[in-house]
Amino acid sequence: MIEMHPIGYVRTDAHNLPRHWSVSDVEGTLVIDEAYREGLRDIRPGERIVVLFCFDRSPRFTPELLRQKPPHRDREYGVFSICSPRRPNPIGLSVVTVLAVDGTSLQVKGIDMLDRTPILDIKPHIEAATPSGQADEK
Amino acid sequence: MIEMHPIGYVRTDAHNLPRHWSVSDVEGTLVIDEAYREGLRDIRPGERIVVLFCFDRSPRFTPELLRQKPPHRDREYGVFSICSPRRPNPIGLSVVTVLAVDGTSLQVKGIDMLDRTPILDIKPHIEAATPSGQADEK
Numbered sequence: 001m002i003e004m005h006p007i008g009y010v011r012t013d014a015h016n017l018p019r020h021w022s023v024s025d026v027e028g029t030l031v032i033d034e035a036y037r038e039g040l041r042d043i044r045p046g047e048r049i050v051v052l053f054c055f056d057r058s059p060r061f062t063p064e065l066l067r068q069k070p071p072h073r074d075r076e077y078g079v080f081s082i083c084s085p086r087r088p089n090p091i092g093l094s095v096v097t098v099l100a101v102d103g104t105s106l107q108v109k110g111i112d113m114l115d116r117t118p119i120l121d122i123k124p125h126i127e128a129a130t131p132s133g134q135a136d137e138k
Numbered sequence: 139m140i141e142m143h144p145i146g147y148v149r150t151d152a153h154n155l156p157r158h159w160s161v162s163d164v165e166g167t168l169v170i171d172e173a174y175r176e177g178l179r180d181i182r183p184g185e186r187i188v189v190l191f192c193f194d195r196s197p198r199f200t201p202e203l204l205r206q207k208p209p210h211r212d213r214e215y216g217v218f219s220i221c222s223p224r225r226p227n228p229i230g231l232s233v234v235t236v237l238a239v240d241g242t243s244l245q246v247k248g249i250d251m252l253d254r255t256p257i258l259d260i261k262p263h264i265e266a267a268t269p270s271g272q273a274d275e276k
Contacts, residue, residue, distance in 0.1 A: 001141055001142070001143055002141070002142040002143070002144070002192050002194075002228075002256070002258070003139055003140070003141060003142075004139070004140040004141075004142060004227045004229070005139055005140070005226070005227065006140070007226050007227065020264075022264055022265075035201070036204065036217075036218075036226065037204075038201075038204035038205055038216060039204040039205070039216045039217040039218045039226070040216055040218055041205070041216040041219075042215045042216040042218075042219035043216065043218060043219055049218075050231065052190070052227075052229055052231070054140050056140075063173070063176075066174065066175075066176035066177040067176055067177070067179070077179075077180045078176060078177045078178055078179040078180040078181065079174075079177040080174075080177045080178055080180075080181060080187075080259075080260040080261070081179075081180035081181055081262055082262065083261060083262065083264075087259060088143070088145050088174065088177070088259070089142045089143065089145065089190075089258045089259050090140075091142070091190055091229070091258060091259050093188065093190070093231075093261060118140070120140070120227045120229060121218075121225060121226070121227050121229050122218040123218065123221060123231060124219055124220065124221065126158075126160055126221070127160075
């Protein structure tokens with residue numbers, strides 16, 4: 001068993017959230033705990049970042065959820081091929097664009113998380129390597 | 139506090155691992171627990187998948203790790219702008235290519251995880267939306 005602790009939470013006024021970040025232009029704020037301020041110092045407006053978060057309002061995972069039919073698809077898929085919030089470990093991943101950095105609050109666009117969703121990590125967004133192997137990786 | 143349970147582990151013979159999946163062509167196996175077999179049914183060779191895993195051999199996070207100098211960079215960065223395994227929550231993210239599916243074992247290429255690393259989740263790899271908003275999202 002592995003223990004995780006939220007580093008902050010999502011704040012958004014949106015109630016009708018898109019089903020996925022890739023089709024979202026909803027704005028919101030990532031409110032990060034003051035203790036992590038120094039960890040945010042190199043995040044700049046315009047950057048895309050990966051946000052890992054906890055699906056804290058999802059039901060407990062049961063074997064019937066190993067296959068699920070996404071609302072916008074016409075058949076069931078294995079849970080590891082879809083982005084359903086009902087997963088063995090309730091970790092969500094969204095790629096959002098930073099609009100502004102205000103202390104430990106990041107204004108972002110591309111939100112598909114519910115208001116008050118606990119955030120577990122932020123990572124740089126890294127595209128796949130080019131054929132020469134020179135991905136823009138930090 | 140949020141509890142996570144591994145769904146399987148990474149198996150690789152490689153000892154000199156590249157620093158990042160984006161520059162890796164190391165092969166290995168994702169050995170998933172039999173209980174999750176049905177969740178893997180739609181994963182196909184040639185697909186890229188996102189693997190979330192636990193940096194189980196990293197030291198406990200302390201405030202001095204909020205800024206770190208990656209070995210191949212010339213200055214310190216905030217931890218949320220780099221892919222260091224020493225993070226507030228020890229979650230790693232790698233994008234790998236599926237070579238073959240054999241029951242609950244996935245042969246993959248692009249490994250940057252240590253042998254026996256616990257796996258927490260597998261997700262489809264989704265590129266950013268096109269301007270028309272039509273990302274290939276499940």
